Amino acid sequence: MAVTTMAALLAIVSTSGFLPAAEASIESTCAAAAARDRGVDLPFCVAQFTAYHGAAEADVWGLAKTAALIGVNLADDAKFDAANGKVAPPPSTGAKGKAAVDACARAYDAVGMAFAEAADAVTARRYKPAKDKLAGVAALARRCDAGFVAIRARTPPALAKYGNDCQKMAVIGIAITNLI
Numbered sequence: 001m002a003v004t005t006m007a008a009l010l011a012i013v014s015t016s017g018f019l020p021a022a023e024a025s026i027e028s029t030c031a032a033a034a035a036r037d038r039g040v041d042l043p044f045c046v047a048q049f050t051a052y053h054g055a056a057e058a059d060v061w062g063l064a065k066t067a068a069l070i071g072v073n074l075a076d077d078a079k080f081d082a083a084n085g086k087v088a089p090p091p092s093t094g095a096k097g098k099a100a101v102d103a104c105a106r107a108y109d110a111v112g113m114a115f116a117e118a119a120d121a122v123t124a125r126r127y128k129p130a131k132d133k134l135a136g137v138a139a140l141a142r143r144c145d146a147g148f149v150a151i152r153a154r155t156p157p158a159l160a161k162y163g164n165d166c167q168k169m170a171v172i173g174i175a176i177t178n179l180i
Contacts, residue, residue, distance in 0.1 A: 026050055029063050033175035040175045041168050048169065060179050065122040067173035068130070071115030071137065071166055078108040078144075078162035090153040100147035104159050107143035111166050114140055118173060127177050134177075137170035 030045035048070050049055040055066050081087045082105035089097025114133045121130035141163040148155045155163070 026055060026063070029060055029176060029179065030172070032179055033172060036178060037171065037175040039171045041172075044165075044168050045172050048172070060176065061122070061125075064130070064173060064176040064180060065119050067169060067176055068115045068119035068122060068134065071134075071169040071173065072112050072119065074162060074166050074169060075108045075112030075115055078159060078166070079105050079112060081158060081162075082108065082144075087156050087158050090148070090156065093151055093153050096151045097153060100151055100153070101156070101159075103147040104144035107140060108162065108166075110143070111137055111140045115166075115170075115173075122177065127180060131174050131177050134170040134173045138167045141166050 026046055026049040030040070030042055030049065033045065034040040034042045049063065049066065052066055052070055055063065058066055082101050087101055087104075089101050093100070114137050118130045118133035121127070121133060144159055144163060145155050154160075
């Protein structure tokens with residue numbers, strides 16, 4: 001979608017004050033979420049939902065749940081990559097680097113669980129607990145980085161990207177849940 005079209009959509013949605021379920025779409029929901037929370041990365045939001053099967057047919061409630069499910073997928077991918085050797089520890093970190101990557105696998109297991117619990121809470125229409133779980137994602141993802149800080153090494157780029165993406169998805173999930 002062109003930037004000018006997206007800006008026009010954002011202006012329309014933000015002035016309406018709410019987003020009726022019948023008018024919900026990926027683009028309008030992401031725009032409404034971005035209008036309420038400047039932390040929402042609009043292009044990332046649209047791209048993540050567009051790639052997720054079934055999101056195009058979802059209403060606002062369905063997109064809030066889908067945001068958490070996308071987070072589960074991102075965290076599971078990070079955990080898999082860390083646990084199965086797809087992410088190498090930084091050179092010259094030896095056993096400490098391997099231990100840091102293993103700690104990341106555990107951290108992303110916790111991130112995935114937080115997203116799953118948020119999805120369950122949205123499904124049960126318990127929005128405050130859902131938002132609380134999503135709000136905790138950043139701290140859980142930072143556990144991965146902490147292992148590398150402790151050995152004075154940079155977090156491998158793939159794991160840093162997963163951390164960033166999980167945090168963005170949590171912000172999106174909270175912002176969309178606030179639209180319900």
